[in-house]
Amino acid sequence: MSDVPKQPLSPTLRELGERIRARRTELGWSQEHAAQQCGVHWTYMGQVERGQRSARVENLLKLSTGLQTTPGKLLDGLPRPE
Template sequence: MSSPVKPPLNPTAKAFGARVRARRTELGWSQEVAAHACGVHWTYLGQVERGRRSPRVENILRFAAGLKTTPGQLMDGLPVPADRAQ
C-alpha cells in the first residue's frame, strides 16, 4: 500500500522548489546530476523540489551555484509567508 502524497510545506517552499526543478530541467539534468553539482543528496533535492523542505541560506547558495544561476533568480518575487503569532 502506498502512502499518501504529502503537500508542500507552504506556498513559498512550493514556488522555490518549482524554480529549482525548472532550472534543473532547463539544464537537462537528472536529480542525481543536479544534486551532485549542488553538493547535496538527491533525496534532499527532491524534497526541496516538491516543497517538502525549506532550505537554509547556505543550501540556497549551493543550489544557485550548482545550477549555474543566482540566488536572486531562485528567490526574487517568491510569495512572502504569512505572519505567525509571536
C-alpha cells in the same frame, strides 16, 4: 504506510521548488546529477523541489551555484510567507 503524497509546507516553498526543478530541467539534468553538482544529497534535492523542505541560506547558495544561476533568480518575487 500512506499512499497520499506529502504536500508542500507552504506556497513559498512550493514556488521555490518549482523554480529549482525548472532550472534543473532547463539544464537537462536528472535530480541525481543536479544534486551532485550542488553538493547535496539527491533525496534532499527532491524534497526541496517538492516544497517539503526549507533550505538554509548555505544550501540555497549551493543550489544556485550548482544550477548555474543566482540566489536572486530563485528567490525574487516568491510569495511572502504568512
